[in-house]
Amino acid sequence: MLKTLSDLVPNVFLAMLLAAAAIMAFATVNALFLVWLERKVSARMQRRYGPTVVGPFGMFQTLVDVVKLLSKQLISPKDIDKPLYHLAPIVVFVPVVLGLSLFPIDKSFALVDTNVGLVLVFAFAGMGFIAIFMAGWGSNNKYALLGAMRAVAQNIAYEIPLILAALAVTMIARSMRIADIVEAQGSFPYILVQPIGALIYYISAVAETNRAPFDIPEAESELVAGFHTEYSGMRFALFFLAEYTNMVIVSMVATSLFLGGYKGPLLPGPVWFFGKVYFLIFVMLWLRWTFPRLRFDQLMTFAWKVLIPLALANLLVTATVLKVMS
Amino acid sequence: MDRRKLYVSLLLAAAALLLISSVALAQAPSTSGGVAPHAQFYAGKLASSKKLSPLAMLWAMRVLAGLMLVGGIFTIGSRNPVVAALCLVGTLFCTGIIFLLLHATFIAAIQVLVYAGAIMVLFVFVVMSVGHPEREEIGLSRGIISKLIGGAFAVMLLLRVSPVYMSYQRTVNAAGEIISKAMPPVSSKYGNVEHVGKLLFSDYLFPFEAISILLLVAIVGAVMVTRHRRRDDNKGAAAAAASAGEG
Structure with missing residues (x-):
């Protein structure tokens, strides 16, 4: 039986506070670890060492960086749209916190368990664009605005194949509750049933997190740093934190939908769950440091003319097979 | 600017009117069977929460409705198209939360996904493509006909909403306890995926x-x-x- 936080803590408000604190702590520690991992992986791929000085294997380098970022002056440019500019780094964090709470990490535990968990994850992920838009518009900077426009266009395009791929899985599992989908994957994960769907989902997920090779919203060589060009110090760090947490969320969805979530032999559920999640994240790092950035028109053409028709065909075939078999 | 102030005050006046008239209607002696079934339905839904007490639900509803009203006023009253678009996002998000309070989880999720997410992305994209707020300000001049149409809609809305408010007043007392048995708790399946799907593909x-x-x-x-x-x-x-x- 799946237990949720509200079963363990009867007081609603206390449960909410506890969940928020746990998620924030996880997001922070995770980002510290992932930034270090990203540096190490990129260094390895470029035949360098990466951080080595602070702590074992340079692991505390990001911690020191956070201290640096905290002590930096916060610079606000002239003629900004004040409420939008100052709210954006906070708003970027809201959907991330909401989204992280929805996944069952073990057979018996999830923070929140709802029968529309999958739709909610996508709903919250879709809200993320608002912060990017606020940052890009509020900064009063043409590079920031261009970056935000690109982000929004990309968001529209890649959300469609993402959801279509997930829809095929819900059709097979006959549920939108994430725990049910994981349970429905009996002895074999859905990546074997839905290989094309899994591939479409993963590509779109990388694009949704705005990471290379789909990182045109913040393409350094064209747009300085895209929508967060004008943010300094801890404000910039919050965008960074949200980006790394978003990677975790899309990987958690992929793990739950296609890799059987917490299921696996011998080891306990959470170990399998987080192991799969971090493996998928490692693949994202790998992609980033292997492929060059796509051009904007290539990116849009790929989404609209390749991924979406493929996802629709996948959905159609899945529906037909399900109808014939039942 | 004057016109904008006029608009905002008109809206506030309309809201106040709505509230006062609904309270007044609620004070009136109740006639059995005079309440529309959908009104009973929502009132029963509001009163039959599992986790929050009815009083907490009522206050959550009031706060959300207030936020929605403020968001709506700024959506049509703001001269800056970006602020208007973001206020619309806020309004739609609050609507989603109200659906959640009514246990219509699927509809809540779809509300946030489709309206606050996808459709707003398109709005925002148009706003960004059109230009900067200093140059592009939204004109607020409206003819007498549109005012009449708006007024007619306001009256229709009032007639539709006030029975809900009335029935809620009669269902729940000041302490938030259910005092009427006329409104039984609604089936917990209402608004979930299976229910919505079955309705969509049958009725x-x-x-x-x-x-x-x-x-x-x-x-x-x-x-x-x-x-x-x-x-x-x-x-x-x-x-x-x-x-x-x-x-």
Whole structure:
């Protein structure tokens, strides 16, 4: 039986506070670890060492960086749209916190368990664009605005194949509750049933997190740093934190939908769950440091003319097979 | 600016009117069977929460409704299109949370996904493409006809909403306890995926398919319009070049 936080803590408000604190702590520690991992992986791929000085294997380098970022002056440019500019780094964090709470990490535990968990994850992920838009518009900077426009266009395009791929899985599992989908994957994960769907989902997920090779919203060589060009110090760090947490969320969805979530032999559920999640994240790092950035028109053409028709065909075939078999 | 203030005060006046009249209606002696079934339904839904007490639900509802009202006023009252768009996001998000309070989880999720997510992305994209707020301010001049239409809609809304408020007043006392047995708690299946799906593909099959076709027509139409314009541009450019050559 799946237990949720509200079963363990009867007081609603206390449960909410506890969940928020746990998620924030996880997001922070995770980002510290992932930034270090990203540096190490990129260094390895470029035949360098990466951080080595602070702590074992340079692991505390990001911690020191956070201290640096905290002590930096916060610079606000002239003629900004004040409420939008100052709210954006906070708003970027809201959907991330909401989204992280929805996944069952073990057979018996999830923070929140709802029968529309999958739709909610996508709903919250879709809200993320608002912060990017606020940052890009509020900064009063043409590079920031261009970056935000690109982000929004990309968001529209890649959300469609993402959801279509997930829809095929819900059709097979006959549920939108994430725990049910994981349970429905009996002895074999859905990546074997839905290989094309899994591939479409993963590509779109990388694009949704705005990471290379789909990182045109913040393409350094064209747009300085895209929508967060004008943010300094801890404000910039919050965008960074949200980006790394978003990677975790899309990987958690992929793990739950296609890799059987917490299921696996011998080891306990959470170990399998987080192991799969971090493996998928490692693949994202790998992609980033292997492929060059796509051009904007290539990116849009790929989404609209390749991924979406493929996802629709996948959905159609899945529906037909399900109808014939039942 | 004056006009904007006028608009905001008009809206506030309308809201106040709505509230006062609904309270007044609620004070009136109740006649049995006078309440529309949907009103009973929502009131029963509001009163039958599992985790929050009815009083907490009522206050959550009030706060959310207030936020929605403020968001709505700024959406149509703000001269900055970006602020208007973001206020609309806030309003739609609050609507989603109200659906959640009513246990319609699927509808809440779809509300946030489709309206606050996808459709707002398009709005925002148009706003960003159109230009900067210093140059592009939204005009607020409206004719007498649109005011009349707006007023008519306000009255219709009032007539629709006040029975809900009334029935809620009669269901729940000041301490938030259910005092009437006329409104039994609604089945917990209401608003979840299976329920919505079954309704869509049985009772509402025809409207559902009709809307699908309507959307398809709209998409094809949008593509046709943009294509047509591009061809015209080419023609115009060719004609201009030809006349320039003749000249």
